[in-house]
Amino acid sequence: MHATPSHHDVVIMGGGLGGLTLALQLKRRFPEIDVLVLERRDHPVPHAAHKVGESSVEIGAHYFDTVLGLKTHMHGAQLRKFGFRFFFSEGRRDIDQVTEIGASRYLSVPSYQIDRGIFENYLAEEATRAGVRFIDGALVRRIALAEDARTPHRVEWTREGETHAVHARWLVDACGRAGLLKRKLGLAQPNAHVCNAVWFRVGARITIDHWSDSEAWRARCEPQARWLSTNHLVGTGYWVWLIPLASGSHSVGIVADPRQHPLESMDSFDKAMAWLRTWQPRLFDELDGKRHLLQDFAFFRDFSYGCKQVFSGQRWALTGEAGLFLDPFYSPGSDFIAMSNTYITDLIGHDRAGRSVEARARLYDQIYHSFYESTLALYTDQYALFGDPEVLPVKVIWDYTYYWGVLSQIFFQQRLTDLALLGSLREELQHCQRLNFAMQDFLRAWSKKSAKRNPAVMLDQAALPWFADLNRSLGDPLDDAAFQARMRASAEQLHALAGEILQRAGGERLGPDSQALRAALAERSGPAPPARGAAPMLFAQA
Structure with missing residues (x-):
């Protein structure tokens, strides 16, 4: 072991997506800061079959291309995502004869399909160019947290059989599911969402556009490139993802509630293929001749x-999967990295300025967990309705209105750490959260009674002007007053949408199952559901 440990302002344990983006964010905010990143894997890492989690949505995409300034790489070395797309194709080969949810054109704010190997190699190079000390092949062996505000944290690690020690003012765990700090401090916490996933990559493009010879079906989208979407093949209790990678490979995953589809029915490639033959036979047909191209x-x-x-006032933090993880549906992983890294960067900034961070760390932790609880509600006990062509399209519209109207506005407008401004909107934010909780319960109850009709239609999100405009509005520059007005308008929009959903579902016939939603709507006055003949917020009923 080296006799004198080196000292660093920040030591980040883990040089994957969360750790490297944090290092870059810190360097952009504080060019002189001394950051050490310890990464267990040797670099460069392989393309395609490196890590799961390839799809990004608006917050994560904005974090990468704008906050971190990586737009050139995102546009040149990754794929622009053609939104999210859903097919109610359970047991079907005729993809053009089922209900499809998606946008017929690109919406305003970009998101990306990310080859994690290409991206993490690039992030490591960028961090090194920015002055971050990046050490690969480093295995953390021991952590000793500081006992007081003046004492540094100590980390011992090994590389190629040699032991090293470093001191750090701040210690951040970004090592993923290994959860070094989480285990040390006993922070693990289960949640009510029980779900399993299997995934694999194949060294070939899966071009879903070629699954039909119908020119009319293909022409519904411009460009005719559905393959660039995160495609979801959905059924009761599960969804299957198809995500293209810039390296030419394709990522395939099955995510399922074990109450309908046990993990044991799909926990090997051969089992997963047998499962697809039954539940998504068109994808099985596509993959059956590509078995030799399996990459992992x-x-x-x-x-x-x-x-x-x-987050702790004792100068430690967790980011990414080292902290918490929700679900790959809607791809929130990079969003939560963006938010946690922004909070960590701000806490380090306050500490560097000589200010106490105890109270601020507690508040950031509360807000971050509130975002987590709100997002968790989108998934918990909701997989049973994923095969419902009548209810899932409504859920997707609701979930994205909540996401773009509340959480995305806060992040895009750089108000995540503005405690005073968020405090002034506390009533609106809490109402939106209560509406969301009640809506998720209502959607679940509605699906138990819906007819589940599956007509051959495309529910085009780009054809809903208010929805496309909500996406576009993320790029608006807003001062404090305009931001407050925007958030209040978002609350009113959610209120109006909830009323229309209640009306669409026939809330009266759902009886007690609609009471919680009605109670949430009654908490405050707001726009009434649109009258018959008024411009609706939802798709026209098929």
Whole structure:
């Protein structure tokens, strides 16, 4: 062991997506800061079959291309995502004869399909160019947290058989599910969402556009490039993802509620293929002749979990999957990295300025967990309705209105750490959260009674002017007053949408199942559901 440990302002344990983006964010905010990143894997890492989690949505995409300034790489080395797309194709080969949810054109704000190997190699190079000390092949062996405000944290690690020690003012765990700090401090916390996933990559493009010879079906989208979407093949209790990678490979995953589809029915490639033959036969046909192109196969049992605390006034923090993980549906992983890294960067900034961070860390932890609880509600006990062509399209519209109207506005407008401004909107934010909780319960109840009609139609999100405009509005520059007005308008929009959903579902016939939603709507006056003949917020009923 080296006799004198080196000292660093920040030591980040883990040089994957969360750790490297944090290092870059810190360097952009504080060019002189001394950051050490310890990464267990050797670099460069392989393309395609490196890590799961390739799809990004608006917050994560904005974090990468704008906050971190990586737009050139995102546009040149990754794929622009053609939104999210859903097909109610359970047991079907005729993809053009089922209900499709998606946008017929690109919406305003970009998101990306990310080859994690290409991206993490690039992030490591960028961090090194920015002055971050990046050490690969480093295995953390021991952590000793500081006992007081003046004492540094100590980390011992090994590389190529040699032991090293470093001191750090701040210590951040970004090592993923290994959860070094989480285990040390007993922070692990289960949640109520029980779900499993299997995934694999194949070294070939899966061009879903070629699954039909119908020119009319292909022409519904411009460009005719559905393959660039995160495609979801959905059924009761599960969804299958198809995500293209810039390296030419394609990522395929099955995510399922074990109450309908046990992990044991799909926990090897051969089992997964047999499962697809039954539940998504058109994808099976596509993959059956590509078995020799299989690049990897992996699975997670019970992948969703919480964490009792992720930010501490004692100058430590957790980011990414080292802290908590929700679900791959809607791809929130990079969003939560963006938010946690922004909070960590701000806490380090306050500490560098000589200010106490105890109270601020507690508040950031509360807000971050509130975002987690709100997002968790989108998944918990909701997989049974994923095969419902009548209810899932409504859920997707609701979930994205909540996401773009509330959480995305806060992040895009750089108000995540503005405690005074968020405090002035506390009533609106809490109302939106209560509406969301009630809506998720209502959607679940509605699906139990819906007819589940599956007509051959495309429910085009780009054809809903208010929805496309909500996406576009993320790029608006807003001062404090305009931001407050925007958030209040978002609350009113959610209120109006909830009323229309209640009306669409026939809330009266759902009886007690609609009471919680009605109570949430009654908390405050707001726009009434649109009258018959008024411009609706939802798709016209098929």
